[in-house]
Amino acid sequence: MINYIKAELYRNLNRPYYWNFVILISIAGLLLNIITKITAVSDQMSLVEVMTIGIQVINVPIFLVIMMIDMVTSEENKNLTLKNVVSFGIPRNKIIISKIIATAILSIVAALIILTIFLGSGTILFGLGEDFSMDILRDFSLRILAAIPLWISGISVGTFISLVFKNNTIFSFLYAILFTMTGLVTQILSRLLSEKFMYIHKILITTNLMSLRYDVVGKDAMIFAAIVGMGYTILFTILSILYFSRKEVK
């Protein structure tokens, strides 16, 4: 399994596509800071405000991981290269777990670079600010840490969808619909049909990501978010393994 993960990292870290994506998003963050700096708003800006902006877009990575899933999993469907792996005798369950881990590692590397550039440029351009304290940094870090299992759960959900729907367009479309509409649908159903739909709403990935954006987020909410993330990861990894175990590999 380690070899498989190493191979996936070798393949994807060596491609311009991955680095173009990371650079593009990093530039977007950098540009945001630069544009803020040169406008009148910059007087109120500091690293604390930059971190607040970062927290406000904490749900965006759940959509950005589509690119990673595409690189690691969908491409193998498209290029019919999975047969090379399966025929070599790597157990199918290990293939799935390795794909999710590799996608997560690539996403985390990208996130670290993007965050470093975003926060780093913010610090350089605006300074730490008078409000800055270790408590604020800790709070920011804890929210990010609580979000990571949720982002990884998005990867496992997306991996499952990409295994079932080999067509890239359908996969991307379904994934986007799932993460944009499910929250809204459960809310509407809870009003029209039964309040019990709110229980489902509470355990959605997007709901828990949104909860990490509140002004004050307690430790319980962060732990709950992390547990929800882990739960989805385990569930969809198992579903992927079960689906793939008997599948004909083209």
Next chain:
Amino acid sequence: MADIVLKTNNITKKYKSYLAVDNANIEVKPGDIYGLVGKNGAGKTTLLRMISGLTIPTSGEIELFGETSIYGLNRSRMRTGCVIEAPSFFPYLSATKNLEYYRIQKGIVDKEVVKDSLKIVGLQDTGKKKFKDFSLGMKQRLGLAFAIMGSPDLLILDEPINGLDPTGIVEFRELLLKLNRERNITIIISSHILGELSQIATIYGFIHNGKILEQISSKELNEKCRRYLSLKVSDAAKSTVIIEKRLNTNKYEVLNDNEIRLYEYVDTPEMVTKTLINNDVMISSINQTGINLENYFIDLIGGDHND
């Protein structure tokens, strides 16, 4: 070394109501070059896909290097190299990078193995050329390079000569023979072109409508397909003396006092007739008999000849 590399026991694959492979039994011994022969749609690829783990059998058992369990088969497959249908690689990577990816995945420590494999198949000079820009022949070669990387004990090749030009086919054939001879690699190769397989296979499996009709060694097949003149003569003993002295051959077989099979002069029966008559041997009949490989196969599957 194990007596059997691969054995299938009544392996079957059914897709809804369609029986793609029907209770197929094959046996491959170490060092064999097993030619799996059948028309398009006969079930060759499906059988090979089941052996290589790409398709789950509906029923039956596969024994690979003595292993039959799922865990054991996965371990055994690590001793194999497969190219099933068209070779598939990442189009945006070069030959070297594609193989390097699989080298890491297979856990092969020796980094030189990529270069060596490419050199064996003649792709050592492709440089940064991406796989998507390769010709069909180059793609087939890369598939073989991938399969032989890490010195497998068994190669499974599904119609590997498809799309190769005549020179490519000869080179590919020579390469397989070399691998078999020098590295003792057992090879299973499928094709619908019997003529090509006949130059390398040591054992044949004929498959039709998902069933293995016959498994036969190349020696036995050549014997069955050998052409000869069937002679009915007045005196077989006298005839054989004349055949040896006048026609300078001892490639004959005496069946009884009046019947001889002559394995030479098959295309010049008039010479044989003239020689025997001039030496006072009466000939009641002389027939050219025997079939070529293609016709043998066609007869086996119950088809029509286009003579």
